[in-house]
Amino acid sequence: MQNLGIATTIAAAHKDVPGGLLPALHGIQDALGHIPPEAVPLIAEQFNLSRAEVHGVVSYYHHFRSAPAGRVLVQVCRAEACKSMGADALLAHAADRLGCDVHGTSADGQCSLEPVFCLGLCASSPAIAVNDEVHARITPALFDAIVEEARSAS
Numbered sequence: 001m002q003n004l005g006i007a008t009t010i011a012a013a014h015k016d017v018p019g020g021l022l023p024a025l026h027g028i029q030d031a032l033g034h035i036p037p038e039a040v041p042l043i044a045e046q047f048n049l050s051r052a053e054v055h056g057v058v059s060y061y062h063h064f065r066s067a068p069a070g071r072v073l074v075q076v077c078r079a080e081a082c083k084s085m086g087a088d089a090l091l092a093h094a095a096d097r098l099g100c101d102v103h104g105t106s107a108d109g110q111c112s113l114e115p116v117f118c119l120g121l122c123a124s125s126p127a128i129a130v131n132d133e134v135h136a137r138i139t140p141a142l143f144d145a146i147v148e149e150a151r152s153a154s
C-alpha cells in the first residue's frame with residue numbers, strides 16, 4: 001500500500017513533463033526496486049494513458065522489473081569490449097552458478113542476473129557489477145568468489 005503511494009507520488013511529479021513517463025518509471029524502480037504491477041493503473045491514470053500502454057513500456061525495457069530483484073544483483077557487461085573478452089561465456093557461467101536465466105532470479109530468491117551494456121571498465125574487461133560494485137578482469141573463478149562473498153554478506 002505504501003509502495004503504491006510512493007509510485008503515485010513519483011508519477012504525479014513527472015506527469016506534466018514532456019516524456020515524463022520514463023523518468024517516472026526509473027524513479028519508481030529506484031525507490032521501490034521494481035515497478036509493482038498494481039501500480040501500473042495508477043501510473044497510467046497520472047499520465048492519461050491506458051494500462052496497456054504503461055505495461056508496454058515497462059515490459060519493453062529489460063531494465064524495468066515487475067518483481068523485486070534478489071538481494072544479490074549480478075550484472076554482466078555484454079558490450080563490445082567485454083564480448084571480445086569472453087562475456088558471453090561468462091554470462092553462461094553466471095547463469096549456471098546462480099541457477100537462473102538472464103533477467104531471472106534464483107529459486108531461493110537470493111540472486112538476480114542481468115546483462116548491462118558497459119560499466120566503464122572496457123580496458124579491463126570482462127567486467128561485472130555486484131550490487132552496484134564493479135569488478136574487472138573477471139574469470140569464472142573470480143566470479144564465483146565475488147558472488148559467494150556477496151551472498152554471505154547479504
Ligand code: FES
Nearest residue numbers: 077079082119121
Ligand atoms: S564494454 Fe564492458 S565495461 Fe565497457
